[in-house]
Amino acid sequence: MKPILVDTHAHLGHQAFAGELPAVLVRAWEAGLGWVLNVADDMVSAAAGAQLAAREPRLFASVGVHPHQARTWKEETREELAVLLRCPKVVAVGETGLDYHYGFSKPAVQRQVFREHLKLAKEHSLPVIIHAREADGDLLEILSTFAPLEGVVHCFWSSADIARRYLDLGLYLGVGGAVTFRNSGALRETLRELPLERLLLETDAPYLTPHPYRGRRNEPAMVSLVAIALAELFAIDPEEVRRCTSRNAARLFKVDQSLFC
Numbered sequence: 240m241k242p243i244l245v246d247t248h249a250h251l252g253h254q255a256f257a258g259e260l261p262a263v264l265v266r267a268w269e270a271g272l273g274w275v276l277n278v279a280d281d282m283v284s285a286a287a288g289a290q291l292a293a294r295e296p297r298l299f300a301s302v303g304v305h306p307h308q309a310r311t312w313k314e315e316t317r318e319e320l321a322v323l324l325r326c327p328k329v330v331a332v333g334e335t336g337l338d339y340h341y342g343f344s345k346p347a348v349q350r351q352v353f354r355e356h357l358k359l360a361k362e363h364s365l366p367v368i369i370h371a372r373e374a375d376g377d378l379l380e381i382l383s384t385f386a387p388l389e390g391v392v393h394c395f396w397s398s399a400d401i402a403r404r405y406l407d408l409g410l411y412l413g414v415g416g417a418v419t420f421r422n423s424g425a426l427r428e429t430l431r432e433l434p435l436e437r438l439l440l441e442t443d444a445p446y447l448t449p450h451p452y453r454g455r456r457n458e459p460a461m462v463s464l465v466a467i468a469l470a471e472l473f474a475i476d477p478e479e480v481r482r483c484t485s486r487n488a489a490r491l492f493k494v495d496q497s498l499f500c
């Protein structure tokens with residue numbers, strides 16, 4: 240039997256999946272996924288994700304407020320997140336981080352909300368799921384003040400130097416559909432030099448659909464294409480990519496995946 244695949248980053252609460260989630264999940268299990276981490280981007284998707292994970296044995300949840308939504312953070316949000324973080328199938332804090340590209344929330348607000356997430360992650364001994372876009376410098380500075388900390392920089396797409404600095408902090412790097420894009424040669428060169436033991440597979444569904452399906456909705460089943468691309472990059476068997484990255488995911492998120500093999 241093939242080793243399982245894990246999608247460590249899907250937004251199943253996105254409206255793109257409305258009414259279609261049962262079929263999406265059937266395709267995921269048929270594609271050989273063992274489990275999926277459903278990542279929230281606001282308090283509505285956080286509460287829904289925690290409830291869904293309680294019902295679906297192979298779904299886990301991460302709860303947090305995406306940097307785009309940082310402006311929606313209220314005084315009571317912290318306690319609301321703390322309540323969700325006590326649910327047994329909630330295994331991470333996020334998606335949080337900094338995004339200076341779009342600027343949907345002011346940078347200072349994003350930094351403050353990011354720090355709140357890191358405090359919660361420490362208090363609950365949970366890993367954090369980090370979104371980084373054009374903000375690696377500030378992210379590294381803030382993260383270093385919270386070290387040691389467990390987590391993943393999802394959809395990693397920066398230089399080899401930045402990769403090393405995240406790895407030095409003990410973080411994992413998430414690899415998604417971008418590794419399959421025709422225009423991502425530089426990213427592939429960077430990833431090739433990194434230890435497979437510190438990489439996680441993800442889709443970021445419904446976004447970042449792998450080649451050759453770009454333009455269509457992404458979904459967890461497509462993480463198999465990411466595994467194949469990574470195997471080509473490392474010149475190893477795709478089964479080794481599955482085995483290693485699923486082990487990495489289980490270690491970081493403390494999931495007993497013997498239940499799903």
Ligand code: NI
Pocket residue numbers: 248250278334443
């Ligand atoms: Ni995401």
